[in-house]
Amino acid sequence: xxxxxxxxxxxxxxxxxxxxxxxxxxxxxxxxxxxxxxxxxxxxxxxxxxxxxxxxxxxxxxxxxxxxxxxxxxxxxxxxxxxxxxxxxxxxxxxxxxxxxxxxxxxxxxxxxxxxxxxxxxxxxxxxxxxxxxxxxxxxxxxxxxxxxxxxxxxxxxxxxxxxxxxxxxxxxxxxxxxxxxxxxxxxxxxxxxxxxxxxxxxxxxxxxxxxxxxxxxxxxxxxxxxxxxxxxxxxxxxxxxxxxxxxxxxxxxxxxxxxxxxxxxxxxxxxxxxxxxxxxxxxxxx
Numbered sequence: 001x002x003x004x005x006x007x008x009x010x011x012x013x014x015x016x017x018x019x020x021x022x023x024x025x026x027x028x029x030x031x032x033x034x035x036x037x038x039x040x041x042x043x044x045x046x047x048x049x050x051x052x053x054x055x056x057x058x059x060x061x062x063x064x065x066x067x068x069x070x071x072x073x074x075x076x077x078x079x080x081x082x083x084x085x086x087x088x089x090x091x092x093x094x095x096x097x098x099x100x101x102x103x104x105x106x107x108x109x110x111x112x113x114x115x116x117x118x119x120x121x122x123x124x125x126x127x128x129x130x131x132x133x134x135x136x137x138x139x140x141x142x143x144x145x146x147x148x149x150x151x152x153x154x155x156x157x158x159x160x161x162x163x164x165x166x167x168x169x170x171x172x173x174x175x176x177x178x179x180x181x182x183x184x185x186x187x188x189x190x191x192x193x194x195x196x197x198x199x200x201x202x203x204x205x206x207x208x209x210x211x212x213x214x215x216x217x218x219x220x221x222x223x224x225x226x227x228x229x230x231x232x233x234x235x236x237x238x239x240x241x242x243x244x245x246x247x248x249x250x251x252x253x254x255x256x257x258x259x260x261x262x263x264x265x266x267x268x269x270x271x272x273x274x275x276x277x278x279x280x281x282x283x284x285x286x287x
Contacts, residue, residue: 002056004037006094011038014098015089015132015215019241022132022215024092026148027111030182032066033093033150034073034108036101041066041110043183048110048151049078051183066110075108076153083149083190085114085172085179087121088135088212090160090193091148099163105155114149114187118177121145122199122208123218125264126166127251131241133218135211136167136195139268149179149190157191167193170269197255198264208265228257 006012015022027033030041032053042052042063052063067077089095093111100107120140128134152160161169172192179187202209203225211218219237223230232253233240244251258264 004039004056006036006038006097009038011092012094014094015092016095016098016130019131019245020216020219020237022130023089023135023212024095026086026091026113027093028113030110030112031093032069032108032110033096036097036107038093038111041112043181045183045185047078047185048112048181070108073108075106078110078151081110081151081153082157083114083151083187084157084160084169085116085119085137085147085149085190085192087119087137087147087192090150096150096160100156100159105153105159107156109156110151112149112151112181113146114190115144115180116147116177117144117179119143119145119147119172119192120208121147121210121212122267123211124166124195125197125200125255125258126195127244127254128166129245129248129251131244132215133200133211133222134166136199137192137267137269138199138208138265140208149187164193166196168196170194172269194267194269197258198266200258201263201265203263209263226257226261228260229254232257 011025013021015024027038030043031038032041040054042054044050044052049067051066053066053069054063070077096109097107118139118141120138120143121135122138124134124136169191171189173189174187179190200209216237219240223234232250233243244254
């Protein structure tokens, strides 16, 4: 089988280590992240646990089912995992591998592009500890976009939660936010990280500023729009990430500048979606 390592596929380089590459390259096809490799998944009509893993070791049409493959690796089956929608770097296999390999539970995660209705992608109104301005979701009834869902087991979910200190993990129901897998299978619900600080406004239109794009361009635009940010973090994007990574006080002041400039909007998700998720996750998440 061809080399399926993240490096060989051009998917290495975590934004946590290379801030101006945020949000990193997402997966574009269903795949299983495992051992720093991406193995293709062949969708079947049912839920992901019934899909086939293309390892390159079996004859065509004789690939193992995903649940059976996970059993072989002594990893949790799909049905006991939690689908988590990514609007930013959690869609990048390099970033997810970086978080989970460092956190201890191992980075074996099914990652699948999902068509999602009703969720837009903006910019969180804070500066993260790696120096970049991360993406954040907001309610947009007209939005139809593809987000990557990662199926995390309990230990992996706890590790990712610990990295998302500026976000609340919430449950979004499929009845309100339809979510369709490439197979046509629909998710009953999924998790989503919502910014505790709101989202940045678009100065041109008054709604949320689009997020998830080129980080250097975003930081350049923010610097050009605010003298206070230029004095604190400028003049260039590289200066921004260098200063922000080095000093929590700088990041805190940057967040305060966002508010003083009048750039902060609420995410606008309905109360049912914004209720905090705690305890055991309902099995309907994987239905």
